[in-house]
Amino acid sequence: MEKKQEKEILMDYDQKVKELKGQLHEQLKCLDSRLEVELGLLADMQDYYKRRSEVELEYSRNLDKLSERFLTKHKNAMQKSQNTLSSFNCWYQLLASTKQLSSDHGVFGEVMVNNITVRYQQISDDLQKIYRKCREIAQSCHSDIGQVLEDLYTMIKSYHVAHTDFSNNENKLRIVEQKLSDAQSKKSGPKSIRNIEKHRERRLMKFDEARIKCLSARNEYILSMGAANSAINKYFIQDLNNLMDCMNMGYHSAMELAFQTQLTSEKCMAQSKADNLDALTMVVNSLNLRSDKQKFLEM
Secondary structure (H helix, E strand, O other): OHHHHHHHHHHHHHHHHHHHHHHHHHHHHHHHHHHHHHHHHHHHHHHHHHHHHHHHHHHHHHHHHHHHHHHHHHHHHOOHHHHHOHHHHHHHHHHHHHHHHHHHHHHHHHHHHHHHHHHHHHHHHHHHHHHHHHHHHHHHHHHHHHHHHHHHHHHHHHHHHHHHHHHHHHHHHHHHHHHHHHHHHOOOOHHHHHHHHHHHHHHHHHHHHHHHHHHHHHHHHHHHHHHHHHHHHHHHHHHHHHHHHHHOOOHHHHHHHHHHHHHHHHHHHHHHHHHHHHHHHHHHHOOOHHHHHHHHHHO
């Protein structure tokens, strides 16, 4: 009966250990999937900024060609005195604003391809390096848990062996004590009783040895079980949380810096555009028919 019970306990323990190892393996797979998602996001962002840079640089070149075409044309065709007319001032300010807009978009495109895109590649590389290290640590933790569980399995078997030996010696001692009791009640001969007593003493010594071994094995089993529970709890409550934090160390701050670079560039462009609009507004407000008529008559 005890053998059957021991077998059932060990089989149940094996099943629970397999379930735990399966859970740990699934955790690693989930972390792998998380890395793939984050790398996919970074790859898409790199591709976006690369293509956005191409759009910005192409737009910059087109604006530059547009402004240069008319600047060259009017530089060669018009007299210097015509530059003083308010209508021509508006025209040249418009071309100057276009030229500045071209320059701003060119700088923005260069920032995207040479700064932001490169930064996202660095984030991707760092993320993979950190993840590989964290995965090694996670596997080491899993290995430690597996070792503790193997030690517990050994302690369980040792305890069952010691307990079985203790039970056998206890039963044998009871049999000898019953024989001694029967011999004494039947008033057997002194020699027979002495032989039974000697046999009882030997059994008692073996019983005490078995009891001490059983208690020692039980204590080691309890300590091993406590160590196993402590290791598992520490992993799920503390280690796993720390590993997830380490995997994303610097990830969000680096991404924030990349976005801040874009925001700063766009704010600079917005300020430059606002300045150009102010300058254009000023010359538009300076349009004066009488003044232009007077200047024309003075030519």
